[in-house]
Amino acid sequence: MSSTSSASPLTAKAPFLVLDASAGSGKTYSLVQHILMNALRPANMPGAYQKILAITFTNNAADEMKARLLKQLLEFSNEKSPAKNAFFKPIWEALDLSPEELQIRASAGAKHMLHNYSTLHVGTIDQFTHRLVRTFTRDLELDDNFEVRLDLDAMITEALDALYSSLGEQHELREALVALVRDRMNRDKNHNPDYDLKKEGKNSFNEDHWQYLEKLPEPKRLIEIQRELNAKISTICETGQNLSDEAQKILKDEGIEETLVHKKNVKSQILTKWRKLHLHPLDAGKNVWKSYVKGGNHAWDEFLAKAKRFEDENQHALILLKEATSKLQNLAATKALLEKFEELQKSQNTMPLSAFNKLIAEELEKEPAAFIYARLGEKYWHFYIDEFQDTSVVQFNNLHPLIEHSLTKDEHSNSALIVGDAKQSIYRWRGGKAEQFMKLVDNEHLINRFEGHPEGHELYARDTLRLERNFRTHGAIVNFNNALFSSLNTDLGLETHKEVYSKKRVHQTPNKNEDQGEVRVDVLEADNANELKEIACEKTVERIEELASRGHSYSDIAILVRGNADGKRIANFLTQKGYPVLSADSLVLSNAHEGRLIHAASKLYLNQLDKEARFALAHTLVRQGKIPADKGFAFERAVVDKGVGALISEYPLAAQLLAPAESLFDFAVRTFDVFGYLDGANAMVDASLDLVYEFQSREGTFATLPAWWEEQAKKKNVEAPESTPSIKVMTIHKSKGLEFEHVIVPFDINFKPDSSEQWLDFPLHDELEKMPITYKDDHKELFETEQILELDTKDRFDWINMVYVALTRPVSGLHLLLKGGEKPGHLAKAVLDHLALSYEAQSWSCGTVVAPSTKEESIPEAIVAAAHTTMSALEVKMALTAPDKWYEGGADARKWGTALHRLLQYPKELRQQGLQRLYRSGEFSKPLHERAASALELMNAKEALQSLEKEGTVVYTERSIINGTETLRPDLIIESEQKLMVIDYKTGTPKEKDEAQLKEYIDLLSANFSDVNGELLYI
Incomplete structure (x- = not known):
């Protein structure tokens, strides 16, 4: 039975738990605690954590969770008085164990985890689906050695280049692209269609689009359909022009122009705009249909009735037809682009990461029994999904059969825990659907019912639990946010979304002092937007100086903005003033x-x-x-x-x-x-x-x-250095999941109405089931009333969520700089209306100042004592990304080989230096470092490599050799004294296939060179 409570997740009885965790409520703490409870539940099974699958939203979150799991086990394992550990106390109580027995299990688990860190299955959903696809390549009819590409943008660019190269053979498509360029120029847009085509190419992997795009006809047929729809538009426009002529004739022949009521409206609409309906909407307006001739006129009344019928029958059709014809050129080009994209994947044997969810969804449609999960389900007993509000519908539908398979077996107290907060859902544009989490929280989701039917048998029980305390933020800020956000739910049209921001759901009890923490609101006024932002920048500097004078470090301060442009503006302003700034740009x-x-x-x-x-x-x-x-x-x-x-x-x-x-x-x-x-x-x-x-x-x-560098380097983010205290400047999206002592919001968090495309039924052509229609005021009559209410509610809901994420980041201080005046900003209006303040320049505050905390962190005595018997800090860091058996000096062959290949490409005199870099960065442990150093010395002494020192020697590193349709790529080709030496580095023990591969290289090169030898070097 599904229910809702505030009980502890550790003592809940239902196998499927939904954890509703507001900002700062200790979500990660609870999640780590629950994972460790299940990891330590089985006796005499130190590797039980390997039966757990935890999925998070980002790589950073996954790394943080893995580190916390290991850290908690290590700390508890080395404590002298385990009974005093507050974190593990609820676990031994839930498992009915003594603290000492739990410590023994934790110690064994920690040792096992250290030696097999890569088998701790905590990662992103993309990583999981990638592993799934890799495991079942044959079932999914994929090549065993396909390569995953993360650079979707680059793949789309390559496909677009291929498309342009083929236009000479596709006359219709070429003409469509020319027309597309002309149309863009007519609308004062950049004539280059690349941006739109690349955008559509990326959207094709979005689950809101791909299912509809696939059903569209081929590009050539889409262009033909566009002509057919244009013909229908011409027919409507011609009828409109005829009716305009008829109206003109009646007015003249009947002599009623002077006695016609609403003559002005009739002239501007029927007599003018109806003559050019291809440029104007078919919407005459109420006054035209109210027009009449004083004293009456039968001819005019008959005409008006006929014109009204024409508008009623064709108004929606004309909008749909215009929208469709404006999109079909682009859709034809997009479909052609996707065809080239498919060809590119096949020729390169590659697949973008974003294609995996689609691939699995399609396979599950073919196989209702979920044969893949039936096999994989044996591997995992417990499932965790974090940040569920950002999970898409397809992602959850792909995961659920695996969870269901495990829960319905119940051989090992199998369980699933889903954690999320609908109020922090700010990734709808990336496929996140808060609504499916809301249904789980409200116990309305039918996924645990047989065949998803309301009356279906309950396959497993489900509980919703709430974390009601806020451990992050001081009381004054928590109470301010409680009151503010519960006042905003009146702006939401749908009851389901109102409930998310209801008083009982928003309310949090602060774990810290009720009166401490400060909220400061400054209302700013200026003559124009640019001047207002200048004032806001100056005010931000004032606030930074004030915080610094209290003893705060610059690293205590974060500045949150809505978009990148505002982030660059404030970061540049602070940099010019001499402040150290850490922004997204500085880490690219x-x-x-x-x-x-x-x-x-x-x-x-x-x-x-x-x-x-x-x-x-x-x-x-x-x-x-x-x-x-x-x-x-x-x-x-x-x-x-x-x-x-x-x-x-x-x-x-x-x-x-x-x-x-x-x-x-x-x-x-x-x-x-x-x-x-x-x-x-x-x-x-x-x-x-x-x-x-x-x-x-x-x-x-x-x-x-x-x-290539110009394109790719801007996408490469590097981890932030922590040595220099710096003010952090970031977008609200980037700040999600983080906390800062003081948060300054210098600019308005503006509300942006959704103008995305919605796929609507298209009844005007048999081959077009649905077409993308831009949601805007001019098109609202094409949408059902319920759909308008839903879209408008989601718009407002997403904006409130954005504000919620920003205002719940601080620990001690929240500083809002609001745009006042006659046209207040959206955030200003929400805050000032709630506080019952005017929009004039003023200041408001509540709470009390919290003194800065000291930065020295105490190290538990047990950890210090254990330092010499466990591992160094660097070695613990290296465990986080190491292959199996890394600590004993073993290594995963592929990672070991790749790293040494890279080292061998350094100039000989710099190889040891390069090895030191790998060690410092944590890629190699000390045993691996020593092995690699030895391997490099052996390589340098190999006779086959001695010719590298000779003058005139030419070296080719990983150069491709084309053999018909196959591309071969030996590691090294050395050309010296008219001879070729082929070198291929291998890992592990010698194999027959290695010799066969080397022979293939030699045979191919011997076709053009007379003296070719080769050698396999095992590293």
Whole structure:
């Protein structure tokens, strides 16, 4: 039976639990506690955690949860007085164990987890579906060795290039694209259709679109249908023009123009706009139909009735037809793009990560028995889904058969726990559907009923539990938010959404002091938007200075904004004032000096006369302080004028920048070495080398590196450094799940009405079941009343959620700068109306100031005592990403091989330095580091590699050899003294297939070269 309560998740009896967890309510704490309870439940089974599958929303959240699970076990394992541990007390009580017995299990579990960290199944839903697809490639009719590509944008760009290349063979499609360009120019838009086509290409993987796109006819037929629909529009327009002529004739022949009531409306509509209905809507307006002739006129009355019938019969049809014809060109191009995308996947044997959910959904439709899950379900006993409000319908439908299969067996007290908060659902644009979580919370979801029928047998019991305390935020802020958000539910049209923000559902009891914490509201006024933002920036600086004067570190302060443009504005303003700022832009590789250096050097390598590249390289060195500031201008000028020669005085090895490189990776390593970037740990250097290696592994070339780098480096985010206290500037979306001592919201969180496309029934053509219609005021009459209410409610609901996420991040202080005046901002109106304040410039506050806490963290005595008998901090960090048996020095062959391949591409003199970088970054443990160092020494001594030292030797690293339709790629080809030596690195024990592969390389090269040898080197 489904029910709702506030009991502890650890003592709940139902196998399926829904945890409704508001912001700051200890969600992750409860989740980790529940996972560890089930991991420690079986006696004499230290690897029971391997029977648990936990799914989170982001990689960072997954990493954090895995780290917390391991940390809790390690701490408890080493405590001298386990009975005093508050975290594990509810667990031993729920399991009816003594603290000592639970500690023994925790110690065994911690040791097992340390040695098999990769078998702790906590990850994102994409990672899980990827693993699922990998496991069942044969059942899904996939190639065993298909490659997953994460760069969907790049794949779509490649497919678009292929589409453009094929236009010479597709006359109709070419003409459609030309028409699309003309249409864009007529609407004062960028003539280039690439943006729209790429956007539609990405949308095709969105579950709200792909199911409809697939049902559309092929591109050529869509273009034909567009012509057919245009003909229908012409017919309606022609009829409208005829009726306009008829009205003009009646007015003239009957002589009634002067006695016609509402003559002005008739002239502007029927006599004018109806003559050009292809440009105007068919909506004459109420006054036209109220028009009449004083004294009466039968001819006019008859005409008006006929015209009204025409409008009633064709008004909606004309809007639909216009919308359809405006979209069909784009849809035809999108379908053609997707065809090229399919061809690209087959030719490359690749698949984008975003395709997995669709693939599984389609397979489950074919196999109602869910044969995949029937096998996989034996592996897991307990399931956890975090941030469920951001899970899409297809994602949950794909996961549920696995959960159901496990829960209906109940052999090991099997369970499922879903955690979420509908108030924090801010990813609808990415497929997140808060409504399915709301149905679970309200016990209305039928997924646990047989065949999803309300009267169906209950397959398993389900409970909803609420976490009602707020452990994050001080009381004054919690109480302010309780009152504010419960007052906003009147703006929501649907009762289900109103209930989410009802007083009982919003209310939280603060765990911290009721009176402490501060909320400060400043209402700002200005003559224009730009001036208002300038005032807000200045006010933000005032607040930062005030907090700093109280003793707060800059890292205590976060500035949250609605969009990236506002984030850049406030970040630039603070930077110019000399404040240290950590923003999303500062963590993107393309914005880092190291990323810009590689980009400039690669352009210079291709064209040493490129003055733009010369300046970019010199400017980067100056900006990073490699060149003293007082010499900066002269240095830049000299490099622009003289090229690489001007660098040699400062960097004697600079001539190597233009020397032939063995590989792209070798070039990147050499570039950083020239300028001294390899001397110490540098996350941006590591990220740059990883990206170059990835490009090289994808058949990248020097000629295409600059363009590829420009596209990909802006997508590469690097983990934030924690050494320098900095003010954090981020969007509200990025802040979700985080907390900060003080939060400043400097600009309005503006409400943006949804203008997305909705797929509506299209009854005007047999081959078009549905068509995408843009939801806007002009089209609302095409939507049912219930649908309008639903869309408008979701719009407002999503905005309130955005505000909720922003206002629930702070611990001690919330600072709102609101746009007042005659046209107050959306956030200002909501807050000031709630506080019953005017929109004039003023200040308001509540609560009391919380003194900054000291930053020194105490280390539990047990952990200090255990440091020498367990692991170093670095080794614990390395466990988080290590392969199986990493601690004993074993390694997963693929990861070990990839890492050593990368090391072997460093110049010989820099290989040990590269190995040190892997060790520092946590990729290699100490035993693996020692093994790798030994392996490198053995490699350097191999006779087959001695020719590398000879003058005139040419080395080809991972170069492709085309054999008909097959592409072969040996690790190394060494050309020396008219001889070729093929080297292939292998891991593990020698195998027959390794020899066969080497022979294939040699045979293929022997067709063009007379003296070809080869050797397998096992690393």
